[in-house]
Amino acid sequence: MRIAVCGAGIAGLALAQRLDVLGFEVVVLEKAPGPRPQGYMIDFFGPGYDAAEAMGVLPRLHELSHRVDEAAYVDAKGRKRAGLDYDKFARAVGGRLFSIMRPDLEQGLREQLSDRVDLRYSTSIEAIDNRSDGVGLRLTDGSELEADLLVGADGIHSRVRAMVFGDEERFIRYLGFHTAAYVFTDSRVRAEIGEGFRLTDSVDRLMGFYALRGGRVAAFAVHRTPDPTPPADIQTTLREVYGSLGWVVPRALEACPPADEIYYDQVSQIRMPEWSRGRVTLLGDSCQAVSLLAGMGASLAVAGAHVLAEALAAEETVEAALRRYEREWHPVADEKQHVGRRGARVFLPDTRWMLWVRRVALRLSVVPGVDRYIAGSLTGKPVVLPKPSAARSGRRG
Numbered sequence: 001m002r003i004a005v006c007g008a009g010i011a012g013l014a015l016a017q018r019l020d021v022l023g024f025e026v027v028v029l030e031k032a033p034g035p036r037p038q039g040y041m042i043d044f045f046g047p048g049y050d051a052a053e054a055m056g057v058l059p060r061l062h063e064l065s066h067r068v069d070e071a072a073y074v075d076a077k078g079r080k081r082a083g084l085d086y087d088k089f090a091r092a093v094g095g096r097l098f099s100i101m102r103p104d105l106e107q108g109l110r111e112q113l114s115d116r117v118d119l120r121y122s123t124s125i126e127a128i129d130n131r132s133d134g135v136g137l138r139l140t141d142g143s144e145l146e147a148d149l150l151v152g153a154d155g156i157h158s159r160v161r162a163m164v165f166g167d168e169e170r171f172i173r174y175l176g177f178h179t180a181a182y183v184f185t186d187s188r189v190r191a192e193i194g195e196g197f198r199l200t201d202s203v204d205r206l207m208g209f210y211a212l213r214g215g216r217v218a219a220f221a222v223h224r225t226p227d228p229t230p231p232a233d234i235q236t237t238l239r240e241v242y243g244s245l246g247w248v249v250p251r252a253l254e255a256c257p258p259a260d261e262i263y264y265d266q267v268s269q270i271r272m273p274e275w276s277r278g279r280v281t282l283l284g285d286s287c288q289a290v291s292l293l294a295g296m297g298a299s300l301a302v303a304g305a306h307v308l309a310e311a312l313a314a315e316e317t318v319e320a321a322l323r324r325y326e327r328e329w330h331p332v333a334d335e336k337q338h339v340g341r342r343g344a345r346v347f348l349p350d351t352r353w354m355l356w357v358r359r360v361a362l363r364l365s366v367v368p369g370v371d372r373y374i375a376g377s378l379t380g381k382p383v384v385l386p387k388p389s390a391a392r393s394g395r396r397g
């Protein structure tokens with residue numbers, strides 16, 4: 001059975017790895033000319049951690065991860081106002097947590113693809129013929145591809161979703177924020193941050209910084225705005241919105257790279273009544289984006305890939321597998337989206353009162369039991385994944 005996957009991001013690479021191990025023929029289509037170097041730090045825990053372990057990719061991801069000791073909120077002079085001990089949070093989720101840059105997570109997954117997987121960069125889909133017995137694809141390089149199933153793993157602004165299910169406006173739910181992320185080198189800022197994750201303790205906008213190897217710093221920014229449209233001039237907007245936050249922020253904004261090296265997007269969720277139509281299904285942010293407010297999108301992308309691959313391995317027909325994938329995974333995604341929306345005012349307070357409430361809650365996190373309560377409210381309900389099955393012969397070709 002041949003499966004075409006559109007998108008070599010976290011979801012697409014995880015699915016390709018698992019399908020290949022299970023004996024399927026896999027073609028991955030990625031519109032970028034090569035691996036994307038831009039990125040941001042990802043806290044990886046929950047069902048994605050369990051799925052990565054079940055898929056056998058976890059040790060390499062750990063090797064590529066970063067050590068973070070604490071998430072500390074600091075004021076405009078750099079003084080700590082509140083903090084969350086990462087080791088405590090890690091213990092509260094059973095030690096099953098690491099922090100990893102998105103390009104490194106993708107690299108760790110990509111490295112574990114066998115050379116049987118046909119990974120094509122600079123390639124996307126121009127037209128889809130969605131039939132009851134398979135899909136015919138016309139690709140942007142002019143070639144054609146026949147597959148038994150097409151999986152759209154092409155992110156929150158999915159083209160596969162638009163071509164098969166309809167316009168983005170029907171499914172996107174804007175949460176009222178914009179976000180940006182970039183990496184820069186500045187030894188003074190790097191020294192100021194230490195080994196942790198430092199965030200500004202501020203209302204309606206915040207910048208956060210992670211120390212990377214080699215004197216580099218990963219910055220990310222979030223601010224409230226009623227308008228979902230991204231600005232025309234990203235660098236100027238970042239300076240205008242965040243410039244007065246104080247501490248290392250002005251230096252970090254000075255070091256901001258050109259717009260094509262900055263990740264910038266609205267913060268949104270994707271909500272759909274169904275993820276599959278005929279021989280096309282969706283995976284990862286394309287159908288279940290939870291947003292950075294949930295802090296679990298990458299984890300859910302890997303776990304969803306595991307669930308879909310196992311459903312395809314277990315069921316006799318593609319149709320039955322897609323029904324099973326949706327039955328097992330859609331409710332989980334819905335619940336994590338709810339967790340993300342619920343946490344929005346804690347993630348980015350909208351009043352000085354909420355800022356104070358967050359400080360108090362974080363101080364209480366040193367009390368035994370409260371740390372587990374906080375971890376539970378950040379992660380939501382526990383998720384049970386299907387057991388990994390053995391490869392079956394005769395699936396390729």
Ligand SMILES: Cc1cc2nc3c(=O)[nH]c(=O)nc-3n(C[C@H](O)[C@H](O)[C@H](O)COP(=O)(O)OP(=O)(O)OC[C@H]3O[C@@H](n4cnc5c(N)ncnc54)[C@H](O)[C@@H]3O)c2cc1C
Pocket residue numbers: 006007008009010011012029030031032040041042043044045102123124125153154155156158159160179180181220283284285286289290291292295296297298299300301
């Ligand atoms: C600032 C920020 C912080 C975050 N922090 C966390 C965190 O701490 N923990 C966590 O778990 N998650 C986090 N997330 C969420 C996480 O990054 C996403 O949920 C995750 O990247 C989704 O993976 P994906 O593979 O579905 O989509 P993507 O990562 O968007 O990958 C989609 C891929 O498809 C490709 N593509 C797009 N269009 C086409 C096309 N037409 N044809 C072919 N290819 C195409 C893209 O180039 C890309 O390679 C964060 C997100 C942001 C923005």
